[in-house]
Amino acid sequence: MTTTSDVWRIASLADAARARAAVDRLTADGDLPTLERARFLTSLTARLRRCLGQGGAWELRLRARRTTAVGDGHLEVSLRPAGAAGPAPDDGPTLTCPLPRQLVRSNLGDDIALPEALLRADENTAAVLTLLDDRERLVTLHREELHQTNQGVLALHSDLEAAALAQRELLRAERTARAEAERARRLLTFLGDASAAITVSLSRAAILRRLSDLLVPKYAEDVDVWIFDDENEGGDEDEGSDEPGGDDERGGDDERGGDDERGGDDEPGENEGSHENTGSDEPGGDDRRGEDNRRGGDDEPGGDDEPGEYSERPPHSPRHPNRPNRPHNPPRLRQHSAAAVLAARTGRPQHAAAHPGELPGIGDLPPSVLSPERPLLAIPLGARRLLGVLTLTAPGPRFDADTSVMLVELARRVGIALDNARRYEQYRDTAETLQRAQLTELPTPSGMGLAARYLPATRGLNIGGDWYDAFFQPDGSLLAVIGDVTGHGLRAAVVMGQLRTALRAYAVEDDSPGDMLTRLHRMLGHLQPELYATAMIARFRPGEPEVVWASAGHPPAVVRGADGTVRVLDAKPGVMLGIPLPYTYTDHVTELPPGSSLVLYTDGLVERRAQGLDDGIERLAHALGTLSTPELEQDLDAAADALLKPLLHDSERDDDVCVLLCHTMTPTEQEREGHAN
Known part of the structure; x- marks a missing residue:
């Protein structure tokens, strides 16, 4: 610059x-x-x-x-x-x-020179005046243009007045189009929200209950869901026809003992708005009850469904081999409209009313005897196969065309959700059955008591990874094992069985807990490199007031002393089994005099979404401290139930739970004298 x-x-x-x-x-x-x-x-x-x-x-x-x-x-x-x-x-x-x-x-x-300066000033003044003259001429020109514009505006007003009527007509047409678009938007929004609500659950009872809550009373006065039997996929659907006009429809009434179709169990009004008749009305049922009997019984708080839901499996489920396939009192047979029967046969939605519905893609039938005043809309529920029929009673004099299209699409999504729930339940039942079949019957060692509990998860497919085991080594030592395989389902259950079998094989060689975990670590990393597991092994030798244990990334065991004091075995555990690095596990020794208890468990017992693992371990220690030595020695099973009750007070669990309670008995007076002699 x-x-x-x-x-x-x-x-x-x-x-x-x-x-x-x-x-x-x-x-x-x-x-x-x-x-x-x-x-x-x-x-x-x-x-x-x-x-x-x-x-x-x-x-x-x-x-x-x-x-x-x-x-x-x-x-x-x-x-x-x-x-x-x-x-x-x-x-x-x-x-x-x-x-x-x-x-x-x-x-x-x-x-x-000042005169020269004065002249320069006059020159500047003259230039400014010239500029002002130019501006004044422009202003005059703009005034003329503004006047002409005003004249044009006045002429335009007359044209606008002439176009006002045409504009009003266009606005009226636009309002109509907007109303139709808004109605379509509301239907699509409802379809999306309803789809999200029914697909969030994997319980068929919950899906059907939510479906009724969504449709009644805005889109239907009454909702009835006819679910076909798993073993007889719609083969007897014509049994429930209420309509004359075909041998198949009448044959169903004859099998019920007469043609009293209006006086049957499902007379209009008896099941209004009900979707609890979602279980099969055919022999064999829907085979979805009995979860509590197979998943912990009284020991497990809650059932398989969400809080407040009911289970779908009938008591005559074939999963109870000691019960017949039918209850002692035959189930109530429900009647179905001819529209529902035809929809089940053809897989096409049917509309039954006194006037033709002319709904897109839907057949028209005469009015139903079960609902002569209101139209019925029967929509098949199908996914990979036909699962049932959804029958809706119109909330008004007729079904709207756009609404019927939305209802058909919603029924299709409900069918997919029901099929997913059925497949999920079958997969879950298989995994749980496999896992329970591999759980060990506890031995009865001298001077010790053992009690175990296994409770499956009540939410999600978190089944198959947790296990416990207890058995004797060749030298008479008792091994107590607890473990948890990462992942869930059938694969986790299979890997769990492999680990359990391998551990029993390694125990034959009289290895220490640390040696057995080291060999399990190498075996799992070789066979299943993408899966990991945690485990803890405790060895009790007869006559020794101590326990030798080793842990592979497992939650720490909790010990209750004979005097009632509780402590956590918080020694640093080894790495998880299967981690891709060589590792040798070490043994730990803990004093365990007669009258003491050792609790082995999996993380599902102490881990909650809103709380940390340490808080759960502290609750477990407190619950163990409330048990007395007489309670533990008189009835160890009851003590195990008392231990679980404060920890599983809620009915929902995200993970399955394994607990193995080991208690060393206090010797009697005669036993003490025998040892002294």
Whole structure:
């Protein structure tokens, strides 16, 4: 940047006039536009007048700066008292103006004639007046244009008035289109929300109950779901027909003992809004009850469904081999409309009403005897196969076409959700059955008591990874084992069985707990490198008041001493089994005198979503501390139940639970005398 600076002394009006004239010449030489030059000089004149009014001598400092390489710059003018280091405090900021052309030097030292300066001022004034004349001519032109525009606006108003009626008609048509679009949007929104609500659960009873809650009363006055038997997929659906007009329909009534179709068990009004008749009305049922009997019975808080839900498996489920396939009292046989029967046969939705529905993709039938006043809409529920029929009673005089399309799509999604729930339950039952088949029957060692509990998860497919085991080694030592395989389902149950079998094989060689875990670690990493497991092994030797144990990433065991004190075996555990790194597990020794208890468990007992693992272990320790030695020695099973009760007070579990309670019995007086002799 190049800077040229000059100072002009101002002591009188003549000096001020010369300085102004010099600045005028500089701005003119810098090609500053006339209007900008006039504004700049006016500001400078006002500043000079203010300084002279204050009296004394002043210095006018000019700086011409070059700002770019192309030659342009700007001019800075500042005033300060003569001899002062800076501008006066009450003086304004430095005056600045841009210069399109760079000045060579300021030439303030040259003498400037005042007449010449006056003429220059007149030239500036003339230029400003010329500019004002141009502006006045433009204003006049704009006035004429504005007048013409106003005339055009007046003419436009008359045209707009003529188009008002046409616009109102367009608005009316737009409102109608918007209403239809909004109605379609509401239907799509309901379809999406309903789909999310029915697919969030894997319980068929919960799906059907939510379906009824969603449809009644806005889209249907009554909802009936006819689920076919798993073994007889709709083969007897014509048994429930209420309609005359075919041998198949009448045959169903004859099998019920007469043609009293209006006086049957499912007379209109008896099952209004009910979807609890979702179980099969055919022999064999839906085969989905009995979860508590197979999943822990009284020991397990809660059942398979969500809180407040009911199980779907009938008591005559073939999963109870000691019960017949039918209850002692035959089930109530329900009647189904001819529309439902035809929908089950053809797989096509059917509409039954006194007037044709003319609904897209839906057949029309005469009105149903079960609902002569209201139309019925029977929609098949199908996924990979036909599962049943959803029958809806219209909430008004007829079904709307758009609503019927939405209901058909919703029924299709319900069928998929029901099929997923059925497949999930079959997979879960298989995994649970496999896991329970591999759980060990506890031995009865001398001087010790053992009690075990296994409770499957009640939410999700978290079944198959947890196990316990207890058996004798060749030297008479008792091994107590607890473990948990990562993952769930059939694969976890199979890996669990492999680990259990391998551990029993390693125990034959009289290895220590640490040696057995080391061998299990190598075996799992070789056979199942993508799966991991935690495990803990405790060895009890007859007559020794101690326990030798080793842990592979498993939650720490809890010990209750004979005096009632509780402690956690919080020694650092080894890595999880199967981690891809070599590791040798070490043994730990803990005193366990007679009258003491050792609790082995899996993380499902102590881990909760809203709480940490340490909090759960602390609750377990507190629950164990509340048990007395007499309680533990008189009935260890009851003590195990009492231990689980405060920890599993809620009915929902995200993971399965294994607990193995080991108690060393206090010797009797005779046993003490025998040992002393």
